[in-house]
Amino acid sequence: MYARAAATTAALLGAGALVLPTATATAQTPAPSAARHDSPLVVAHRGASAYAPENTFAAIDKARDMGFRWVENDVQRTKDGELVIVHDDTLKRTTNVEEVFPDRAPWKVADFTAAEIAKLDAGSWFSPKYAGQRVPTLKQYMRRVSHNHQKLVFEFKKPELYPGIEEQGLRILRNEGWLDKHHVKSKLVIQSFSADSVKTVHKLRPDVKTGFLGTPSVAELPEYARFADQINSTHTSISAAYVSAIHALKGPHGKPLEIFTWTVNDAPSAKRAAGFGVNGIITNTPDVVRKALREG
Numbered sequence: 001m002y003a004r005a006a007a008t009t010a011a012l013l014g015a016g017a018l019v020l021p022t023a024t025a026t027a028q029t030p031a032p033s034a035a036r037h038d039s040p041l042v043v044a045h046r047g048a049s050a051y052a053p054e055n056t057f058a059a060i061d062k063a064r065d066m067g068f069r070w071v072e073n074d075v076q077r078t079k080d081g082e083l084v085i086v087h088d089d090t091l092k093r094t095t096n097v098e099e100v101f102p103d104r105a106p107w108k109v110a111d112f113t114a115a116e117i118a119k120l121d122a123g124s125w126f127s128p129k130y131a132g133q134r135v136p137t138l139k140q141y142m143r144r145v146s147h148n149h150q151k152l153v154f155e156f157k158k159p160e161l162y163p164g165i166e167e168q169g170l171r172i173l174r175n176e177g178w179l180d181k182h183h184v185k186s187k188l189v190i191q192s193f194s195a196d197s198v199k200t201v202h203k204l205r206p207d208v209k210t211g212f213l214g215t216p217s218v219a220e221l222p223e224y225a226r227f228a229d230q231i232n233s234t235h236t237s238i239s240a241a242y243v244s245a246i247h248a249l250k251g252p253h254g255k256p257l258e259i260f261t262w263t264v265n266d267a268p269s270a271k272r273a274a275g276f277g278v279n280g281i282i283t284n285t286p287d288v289v290r291k292a293l294r295e296g
Contacts, residue, residue: 040273041280042289043070043153045263046087050284053126054094055085056133057144064148068286071145072153075138075169077162082114083138083169089158095120095135110161138169142176151187152178153211153260153282159197166200170208184208189260191232195224202227202252210252211260218245225249225257232282235261235273243276267292 047059048066060071074087090107091097097107097120104111114137123130136144145152154173159165169190173179178188190201191211198210211230215237216223224231229251233242238261249257260280261273270292273281283289 040278040293041070041260042068042286042293043072043260043280043282044068044286045072045282045284046074047071048284048286050265053123053130053133055087055136056122056130057136057141058123058130058133060141060144060148060150063286064150066287068290069149070151070153070280072155072282073141074155074157075165076109076157077165077168078109078114078117079111080113080115081168083165083172084109084114084117085136085138085141087157089161091117091120091135094125095122096124138172139176142173142178146176146178153189153191155213156190156192156194156197156201159192159194166197167204170201170204179205179208189230191230195227199227206252211258215242218242221245221249221257225251227252228257229253229255230258230260230279232260232262235264235269235281238273238276238278240276243278247277264289267295271296 044063046054047056048062048068049059052058052062055073063071073085075083076086076089077083086094086109088094089109091109091112092107100120101107101116117135120135121131121133122135123133156165156169170179177183184207189209189211191213192198193213195212198212201208202210209229210227211232212224212228213232215233216231221231231246238259243259246257246259251257258279260282261278262282264270264273264281264283265285265288267288270281270289274293274296281289
């Protein structure tokens with residue numbers, strides 16, 4: 001009943017700032033296919049967000065406790081330049097910001113400092129049980145994901161609002177040990193609705209696996225395959241033929257293009273998507289999807 005499907009269905013073509021690579025990776029470094037703990041992979045959307053407040057420690061811990069290794073998150077930037085884990089570009093829906101800062105409408109993430117956001121309750125909106133959950137910084141979040149031995153589908157959310165966020169995010173990932181060979185090989189995908197943002201990530205770190213969020217036409221897929229390893233489309237927009245068209249192409253690392261579809265929260269939709277041959281399913285209810293896949 002608490003499932004929160006992603007509302008955005010169109011690609012946002014943001015103006016990601018291109019900067020020189022900060023690492024020694026080369027375009028020839030291979031990007032791996034996702035590890036096959038399930039077929040397709042089951043990814044807990046914003047953590048197990050049907051059962052705990054999205055994008056909080058509680059949500060990724062819940063996914064861990066349910067046995068799910070892959071989680072997905074959303075990254076935005078504060079007024080003073082800290083990267084934080086929150087889906088909306090406002091704090092209104094998932095925190096008590098209106099109570100704490102009543103005169104700061106419309107409560108945009110970019111209008112608050114990290115210290116101010118750290119004061120907010122990011123759990124009570126979901127359930128009193130989760131009162132006191134906080135909006136994590138990206139550094140805090142990555143340490144928790146590492147502690148949980150989890151893997152990550154990392155999303156730059158609305159990067160057009162935050163010039164240079166790709167380089168900053170990659171720097172934090174590198175500092176937290178997430179851009180070494182082991183993590184890049186099997187534990188990380190970076191995605192965005194912004195084609196420019198995905199291109200920027202691919203330019204800065206061509207070894208990192210990338211995903212474009214959207215449903216380009218079949219005719220457009222070859223262009224996206226130049227910089228994206230995945231085409232990650234909403235499950236209501238795809239078909240078996242579309243998935244086959246994706247798989248028929250090779251991505252920037254010479255491997256078949258993949259698709260992680262979202263946000264699949266019921267058994268019939270999970271079985272339908274799996275029948276199309278998708279590589280991954282992003283879901284608020286990973287237990288429901290896992291059960292459906294095993295039955296199917």
